[in-house]
Amino acid sequence: AQKVTQAQTEISVVEKEDVTLDCVYETRDTTYYLFWYKQPPSGELVFLIRRNSFDEQNEISGRYSWNFQKSTSSFNFTITASQVVDSAVYFCALSESRFSSGSARQLTFGSGTQLTVLP
């Protein structure tokens, strides 16, 4: 069975600080996919990024960066120079690649990290 753990329930930072959101996952598959979603106060879930298990290259997109390390089963998300608009709940999710009795690559979500960026 797959599992995603986001140990940080809430994080509060002051604007312009860097912040890292942790994500640890468990899976028996050798091929899998990891995701981050953002849920702002308005409530919608916004897809941010997908990473494949066979590609450990870190990714940067503007102020966002993701550090994927298979050795520690972690997929951490860093926001550089945080802004008030970054305040949201961030979810890490995992999807296995294989089809098994109808699983069809369902997403398993972590419990989320509430990030508050103070002005």
Add this chain to the structure above:
Amino acid sequence: DAGVIQSPRHEVTEMGQEVTLRCKPISGHDYLFWYRQTMMRGLELLIYFNNNVPIDDSGMPEDRFSAKMPNASFSTLKIQPSEPRDSAVYFCASRAGQGAYEQYFGPGTRLTVT
């Protein structure tokens, strides 16, 4: 392109009433998922469809819940009769077919059952 569309955005109803939530997936997406989000249980997958066919409904909590997808552009989630513990945000998500992995979520329907 329009994203996933859900209606209504908010629903307040009394216990025992029937509630119908609606979803229009992204055009061309083969998979449709219904989730429920609560503080206690987080995001839970209720049911998903592939090419309009229900594939896995093991997450549907009780027989009071039912879902249909009569065509590729429309799905409903019905609760009958509703109970206060059904109060939650219900999300619909869709995903493209083979080779796709990320799901795109609608804005959600906040359901309050009094």
